[in-house]
Amino acid sequence: MALISRFTFVALASLGAHVAHSLNIPNGPFRIPIPVKDDFTTVTTSITSDQRPVSVDIDVKRATSFLQTALDAEGMTYDGDIGDAATRLVRYDGCNNFDANEIYKGWVQSWKIMNQVLSEADNINWNEASAVEYLGPPGVNGGIHDSIRDIFKKWATIQPGYVTTPFDWRIHVRCDDPSKRCGDACSKDPKLRGPYAYTTNRDEESGLARINFCPLYFGTFNLKDAIDYGNDPQMDPTWRYDVSNYLMSKAHVWAHELMHIRWVTNSHIYGPNDNVTDIRMWANLVGIGAGVVRAYGPQPVKGLARYGKDGGSWVMRNADSLALYALVRYIQSQLGNVYPHLPLAPAAPSNAWDPSNPESDSVGTLSADAASRTGWKLYNNGSVGLPPIDTFASLSHDPRCPGAFPLGTTSMSFGDFIDEETELDPAYAIEFDTFVTADKLDQGYVDQLNGWYSDLYKANQCVVPSGCINMDPKGCDIACT
Numbered sequence: 001m002a003l004i005s006r007f008t009f010v011a012l013a014s015l016g017a018h019v020a021h022s023l024n025i026p027n028g029p030f031r032i033p034i035p036v037k038d039d040f041t042t043v044t045t046s047i048t049s050d051q052r053p054v055s056v057d058i059d060v061k062r063a064t065s066f067l068q069t070a071l072d073a074e075g076m077t078y079d080g081d082i083g084d085a086a087t088r089l090v091r092y093d094g095c096n097n098f099d100a101n102e103i104y105k106g107w108v109q110s111w112k113i114m115n116q117v118l119s120e121a122d123n124i125n126w127n128e129a130s131a132v133e134y135l136g137p138p139g140v141n142g143g144i145h146d147s148i149r150d151i152f153k154k155w156a157t158i159q160p161g162y163v164t165t166p167f168d169w170r171i172h173v174r175c176d177d178p179s180k181r182c183g184d185a186c187s188k189d190p191k192l193r194g195p196y197a198y199t200t201n202r203d204e205e206s207g208l209a210r211i212n213f214c215p216l217y218f219g220t221f222n223l224k225d226a227i228d229y230g231n232d233p234q235m236d237p238t239w240r241y242d243v244s245n246y247l248m249s250k251a252h253v254w255a256h257e258l259m260h261i262r263w264v265t266n267s268h269i270y271g272p273n274d275n276v277t278d279i280r281m282w283a284n285l286v287g288i289g290a291g292v293v294r295a296y297g298p299q300p301v302k303g304l305a306r307y308g309k310d311g312g313s314w315v316m317r318n319a320d321s322l323a324l325y326a327l328v329r330y331i332q333s334q335l336g337n338v339y340p341h342l343p344l345a346p347a348a349p350s351n352a353w354d355p356s357n358p359e360s361d362s363v364g365t366l367s368a369d370a371a372s373r374t375g376w377k378l379y380n381n382g383s384v385g386l387p388p389i390d391t392f393a394s395l396s397h398d399p400r401c402p403g404a405f406p407l408g409t410t411s412m413s414f415g416d417f418i419d420e421e422t423e424l425d426p427a428y429a430i431e432f433d434t435f436v437t438a439d440k441l442d443q444g445y446v447d448q449l450n451g452w453y454s455d456l457y458k459a460n461q462c463v464v465p466s467g468c469i470n471m472d473p474k475g476c477d478i479a480c481t
């Protein structure tokens, strides 16, 4: 047996601090190759929920071919020890070669998102729309900036280029649905479609942190394809700057699920941060009644960022708030540094967008398609109005299942991702009834948001015949081929 490392919790905690403060070099200096004997070897890791060492048998050759295929598909190269990198993921129970390839592809793609946020973590501009809309207004969430930075830095360095010997992590990946949570990807009932993936910090069989990938995951697209599509000059800006169109990539599923692993985010026994889970928002939904919405996807996440209680601290406990912020920063970097502002953030109650103005009543005057790009309506009385679901691409829309939802209906994100440990924990549910008002938002940002709402209304009035496109995001300039 090749013993790679056996570290105590004390050593691990101090390494965590080291990683947070100084790991800006892409190549961990202490990487050592795994001893290979006939392609098969055994590794032992103590990065487990109870710090008890776990040994796993690995097939280095097979793992390497999965990683190499994934890198090739992305046009990426890996300049470290590829056998060491590839065997960070272990076991693949119930995954065939296709499944394993898709899992490695999503993993590799998620590094791009992580590297983007890592390069920016020390210089986040908290007044920029991306930070305000996903992480909360700086006048509210100032107390959690350091924690958010620490989570991002730790999360972003859990990728092979940053592996240092003592931090010898392994992630167990599975496709065989051990908790029986996967569903029917094309069910008409969103609740029966099951999640894309689900995660536990302790798999019953292996003792390792584990992610299970469900059928829905294997229908997600590659991040690069969406970016290429968005950069096509023929693409309507309404498509290009809508985060919903980039959302359900394999990269994002990975980015999200990794947030649930406690040693990835310096949480629980590993460091000072709170567990990063999926926050449940209990809300009084206009026309629906009391209901619970899980905070994933841009609209719910932008809603959560306006939650007025507890100094904005719920965003740092919510995986999609953090993973989506990172994704959006990456998308922006790929779209000529233009912020993808759709779907819109909620107008702040009181004076950011006047609810008594009939023009601002999106459901009344916008097409269902345009209305699906507006934000949640946060009313002064604590109620929430949900926009209709995005008719083209939403968190709940699987391209392989057309018509799974009637156009223009309202849907609530339900079980797309699961953190098995905290799924039902009341500590991660909030009464979503108190919202940041416009006076707490920077006036420059409010003007920007109002401008985006106006653009949406103007674009809505522009009729674009089929086969034609509107060349002017702020008005109407039809071009037909």
Ligand SMILES: *[C@@H]1O[C@H](CO)[C@@H](O)[C@H](O)[C@H]1NC(C)=O
Pocket (backbone or CB within 6 Å): 201, 262, 268, 275, 421, 427
């Ligand atoms: C964090 O998650 C772990 C399981 O991963 C759980 O045991 C612990 O109680 C959670 N901590 C809090 C504060 O909820």
Ligand SMILES: *[C@@H]1O[C@H](CO)[C@@H](O)[C@H](O)[C@H]1NC(C)=O
Pocket (backbone or CB within 6 Å): 284, 286, 379, 381, 382, 383
């Ligand atoms: C809150 O205000 C909205 C908008 O006026 C209204 O539709 C909703 O019914 C109100 N909710 C309650 C509980 O009064």
